[in-house]
Amino acid sequence: MAFITIAPPSQPVTPDTPRAPEPSGVSGQPGLAGPPLRAGMTTADPTNAGRPRTGPAWTLKLRTVPSHVLLIALAVASIFPVYWMFVTAFRPSSGALSVNPLPGPLSLENFQYVLTTIPIAGMLANTFGMSLTLAASQLLVAILASYGFARWDFAGKKALYLLFVGSWLVPFQVTMIPNYLLISQLGLLNTITGVVLPQLCSAFAVMMLRQHLEAFPQDLLDAAQMDGRSSWRSLWEVVVPNLRPALAALGIMLFISAWNEYLWPSLIMQKSDALIQVGIRAFLGAEGNNWGAIMAASSLACLPIFLIYIFLQRYVVDAFIRSGLK
């Protein structure tokens, strides 16, 4: 939370949520002057400070050209492998090895092959259900716990919170054998329940939400209490509705993390391919060099996350940045 308090005075100083109302604010920070303002301020321009400006506005634009080139190069390097995945997937299977950088004759052959070879629709549905369950449960558990931490002082509060912070230091690989044994004793190996169970609580979500709730206006809670609301009703009728943007961002992030989780599903689902991660892994092993089909399967595995990113991009970026700012 370091730099928030040094934000420009024009920004309201709420410790945790300066960007809550405008999730896309990362790039459009009010603090940095936009181009029109810059042209007028020769000395007080932060981004080019020290170099006195004499030229007219268009030379300023010209000066950003190297920056644009740099960012374009970076964007191309980031996006090319993804682009190539789709291009290969949509080629006819005879032309999979084409090195033509442009999308060739479009064909759905590879997708048809994948759909008839493995039950990928079922895998996608299962993984979707699993990720939704995990995100919902992690969100619910985190709302309750962070509310408890943020609203009251109680004996042992610090020690209990330390449990959550400390769990960051316990890599999953260190506890995977006991977890595996427990799931095995419960008879849940090769089931989606076995994958879900150990991940029902996300300490990370608790920590994120606690920061939001610490910043929640106490007056609102007091007012709710004076209205005779119980703490339970205050939570659902006052706190949660007011935190909706933050909860949405966090929920989307938890969903994406659950979807992309690999280690635990790969251990628990060794004899099952009900989930996309393990199903595609088996397909990769079986198909060898059938790159068109492999790329088609991979595109399908990424599809839900891409759709979320395209339609809810502001929330996704916002949530991941917050996670990095903490």
Add this chain to the structure above:
Amino acid sequence: MFIETAGPAAGITPAGPAGRPEPQRKPRRALSPYLYILPAVILLLVWTYWPLGQTVNLSFNDWNLIPTRPKQYVDVQKYAKVLSRPELHQALVNTGLYILAFLGISVALPLVFALLSRKVQGKARTAYQALIFVPFLITPVASSAIWRWLFAPDGGTIPAIAAALGAPMGNVFRDPGGSMTAVIVIVGWQMLGFGVLVVSAGLAGISPDYAAAASIDGASGTQITWRIIIPLLSPSLVFLSLMTILLSAQWTYPIIDLVTQGGPGNSSTNIYYLLYQFGFRNFDAGLSSAAGTLFFLGFGLIALVFVELSERLSFYDN
């Protein structure tokens, strides 16, 4: 929505519960907070802390994970064994190299890019960042498949370009000298976007007034960058570094498992992959647990150093 509702007094309370007067926190509700926290604590105890204790316990036993076989207490033998294993030394060296590489890719490189591209703002910047962030969202099986295809000796793009440039390359994943680089490229490609986003957000949070004031006093652009921007950014850089160190071994795990299986030899393995191999390939629960306990302690130490460091650096924002 905070900004609409926040009263002037409620806005600035980063100091934690001790710092504010709370007349409404009444002792008669003594049980409520515990009830709210209970589900999370139970889940943490059952799935994190109790297993951690079990891991420490297993590390003093010889056991092959078969429930009907009794565990045999062997004192610290497993620790002695794991410390003398050459795989462990290789894995430790590799983990160090991976961390160094990822610190470069997800902290240093984004910092350089963010500083160089500060002048690009507005919609264009949002668009670039949106594209750069895409690899971070790709599911590990897909990213390993994509890169296996890009690196494929039979028609993959990268060997084709290398051949055209007169430097033909073989199967990089089977090359002891290249497998680790390949894993770094794949994971780095995914992590770069995250670093760029975090550093840019950090930069955007720094008030331009400081640089403006320094500029009026005659500071040069370089001086402003090194003496003002980077120190103000340091808390988020420290945090990003800590995240990279703690998480890079875990981010690398799926790619290693899917692309190289730690090989050839142990050239691309890391400590977490080694834990998996000890436990689920060699079925030596004691060995895996002993190594796991050691890594847990080691990473705990590193994290403490970083927490200390970030507390020292955080005076900048007060």
